[in-house]
Amino acid sequence: MKNKILIWAGGVLAFFILLTVLLFAFRSRLLEYTIERVIAKVENKYPADLNIGSAEFVDWNSVVLSDISFVPHNLxxxxxxDSVHATVSFRSLFKGRVVFRRLQVTDGYLTAVKNNDVTNFGFLFKNGEETEQPVDTASTGRNYGLLLNRLIETAFDNVPDQVDFKNLNASYTSPNRTIDIRMPYLLMDDGNIDSEVYVRTDSIENNMRVRGTIDPGDYRISASLYAGDTAGIRLPYVQQKFNAKVAFDTLHVSLEDKEFRNDMLTVRGNAMVDDLVLNHEKLAAEDIHVSESAVDYVITLGPNLYVIDSLTEVRVNRARTNIYAAYQNKDSKIIDLKVKTEQVAANDFFDSLPSGLFENLEGIKAEGWLQYDMKFHVNMDSLEQVVFDSDLDAxxxxKIVQWGNTNIEKINGSFTHTMYEYGKPIRTFTVGPSNPFYSPISQISPYLRNAILTAEDAGFYSHNGFHEEAFRQAIIKNLKEGEFARGGxxxxxxxxxNVFLTRQKTVARKVEEAIIVWLIENLDLVSKNRMFEVYLNIIEWGPDVYGAKDxxxxxxxxxxxxxxxxxxxFLTSIIPSPKRYRASFDSHGNLRSWKSGYYRMIGGIMRRRGLITQEEYENLYPNVRLYGRARDLIVTAPDTSVVEEEDNDQFELETIDMLDF
Known part of the structure; x- marks a missing residue:
């Protein structure tokens, strides 16, 4: 029995030896067959030629492929x-095929070219379906969800299990853009990614280290980008297209899930940025620094629809908020925006404000909690129905336990005020009794006080610093005119x-303005009368003219x-544009005729509100007599005779009779 077992074992061993010898003898043919199948599969899927110059075994389970190229038809x-070294699965040889377990690619060059609407890479995203309907038509618009889904699937479907790139290069060239990417190495091993990357986009060069993981089967990827030098990682195009700067030290980004259904793509994931630096003249006057920022995102893209789901959470340092944003343009353009925070510790809120964004608020210490909610909705076909609600609760x-760079309560007493123009100081004066041009509110004509309140802010003494309806009307006007025409x-x-901020029209200034107003009004830091008194003593009314007395x-x-x-x-009428005061007069110093409409409007409102009598309204005439410096600057016509003055007086009387207030 023992001998039979030995004979059987010897036979099996001999069979495997013989099979191994045969496999070794015919492995080159298996390799040739495998390569033929790969080429046929690729060329059946894409309108391109896959060329492999030579392929041979260099040892028992190692193959070298040389002179490989992928050439789209007529492009x-x-x-x-130059070469690909591949490790062959020994088990696959016994199955009569060749399976590469690990690839080592040397001196690879990916060259993407775009010339007008013709590219040598666009075919990769068409899935080989020649009869597919175009994604960009005049009737349906471009479905960016479909495009992004194709991009994601194409990228993930072509991820190898194990690959070791040496000197991998990629470039993109178009008539107005050049991108060069160089990777001295790129390792991908069982889902782990490690690479060193040098990217040059036009004039910007980034050096970075990339590490991460990828799961092609579930379309999941997590990657971290680390800056390789002190310049940080700078986003390309931003400087050229928007005249802005965006840079950061570290970026962590992930795609956790994607779902494509009914032509709609939904992606979920998160991103985190360390040491973010932003700069744009419309955001702030200097660099904005954010130590830590993060977002957990849920985004849906589809035909004529773009949605940031309300599950999206944004974190800036320690402050968190949920954001919902949607834009659809199927039948009409509709924009929705909602911002909601949970209760956040007041100190965390102020500590989380990015440096360089709100100069006056930096360093504030507070107690208690804050919560913010905002809703905005607009249909561009019915602008009058704009919805805007904004609430900051505490x-x-x-309470504020310590002021930062600026003590907001300084306006309760005398203080030094500097006026700026184009970012430069032009005049400094004291707002208080020591200034001979300072006027207490009781020494300013009720006509002026009431006219300004009527024109600028009728609800000043009743609201808490904000007039949402006025702001809503400002949004409507700005949308209609396509520019910032009214501020509300x-x-x-x-x-x-005027007291705390520069005149630069930036997003940061408007937000800081709103926060300071909220603090003043909701904490009763300054009385309404004091606020109005300071306002009347500092606003500009002409060339180096500030305050009511001046x-x-x-x-x-x-x-x-x-x-x-x-x-x-008249003085009320020029508050919005004090530098254009001369436009209100003709060369003789008379108010121009178009001013009568303003007089009729303001006078009528003051009469209806009981701020002036019916008699005062009926005797109101849209003209004033100039004296002093203003007359010297405005009146340029030669002196008139006494007769002409009498004629002019008669004209004024006739005009009064003709006006219908």
Whole structure:
């Protein structure tokens, strides 16, 4: 029995030896057959030629492929490489085929070219379906969800299990763009990724280290990018296209899940950025620094629809908020935006404000909690129905325990104020009794006070610093005109802008303005009368003319308490554009005829609100008499004779009779 077993074992061993010898003898044929199948499969799927110059075994389970190229039909070569070293699965040889377990690619060059609408890579995203309907048509628009889904699937479907690239290069060239990427090495081993990358985009060069993991079967990837030098990682195109700068030290980004259904793509994942630096003249006057920022995102893209789901959470340092945003343009353009925070510790809120964004608020210490909610909706075909609600709530124990760079309560007493123009200081003066041009509110004509309140902010003494309806109307007007034409600012907001902020029209300034106004009004830091008094003493009314007393003397040679109704309405009319004060007059110093409409409107409102009598309204005439410096600057016509003055007086009387207020 023992001998039989030995004979059987010897036979089996001999069979395997014989099989191994045969496999070794015919492995080159297996390799040739495998390569033929790979080429046929690729060329059946894509309109391109896959060329492999030679393929041979260099030892028992190692293969070298040389002179490889991938050339689209009638287009520039897309990919070439000098050689590919591959490790063959020994088990696959017994199954009569060759399976590569590990690839080592040396000197690879991926060259993408775009010339007008012709590219040598676009065919990769068409799935080989020649009869497929175009994704960009005049009737349906471009479905970016479909395009992104194809991009993701194409990229993941072509990820090898194990690969070792040495000197991998990629480039993209178009008439107005050049991108060069160089990777000294790229390792992919059982889902782990490690690489060193040098990217040059036009004039920007980034050096970075990349590490991460990838699961092609579930379309999942997580990657971290680390800056390789002190310049950080800078986003390309931003400087050239938007005149802005975006740079960061580290980026962690992941795609956790994707779902494509009914032409809609939904992607989920997260991203985190360390040491983010932003700079744009519309955001802030200097660099904005964010130590840590992160987002857990849920985004849906489809035909005429783009949605950031309300599950999306954004974190800036320690402050968190949920964001919902949607844009659809199937029948009409509709925009929705919702921002909601949970209760956040007040100190965490102020500590989380990015440096360089809000200069006056830096360093504030507070107690209690804050919570913010905002809703915005607009249908571009019915702008009058704009919805805008904004609420910042605080706990009852909320308070400021320490001011930062600026003590907001300084306006309760005398303080030094500097006026700026184009970012440069032009005049500094004291806002208080020591300034001879300072006027207490009781010494300013009620006509001027009431005319300004009527025109600028009728609800000043009743609202809490904001007039949402005025802001809503400003949004409507700006959308209609396609530019920033109206601001919707209250007197509280104008005061804060003049006292604490620069005149630069930036997003940061508007947000900081809103926060300071909220603090003043909701913490009762300054009384309404004091706010209005300071406002009347600092606003600009002409060339180096600031405050009601300076304006009264400049235009009329009198004290602000002596102003009549017509003079008060005129001064009110030029507050929005004080530098254009001369445009209100002709060369003789008479108000131009178009001013009558403004007088009729403001005077009528003041009459209906009981701020002036019916008699005062009926005697209101849209003209004023100039004296002092203003007359010297405005009146350029030669002196008129006494007869002409009498004629002019008669004309004025006739005009009064003709006006219908």
């Amino acid at each position: 520039d070569t897309l990919f070439t490489t 706990s009852e124990d909320f 600012s209250t007197i509280s907001m104008q005061l804060v802008k 304006a009264s003397r400049f235009y009329f040679g009198k004290q602000p308490s002596e102003l009549n109704l017509a003079e008060a309405i």
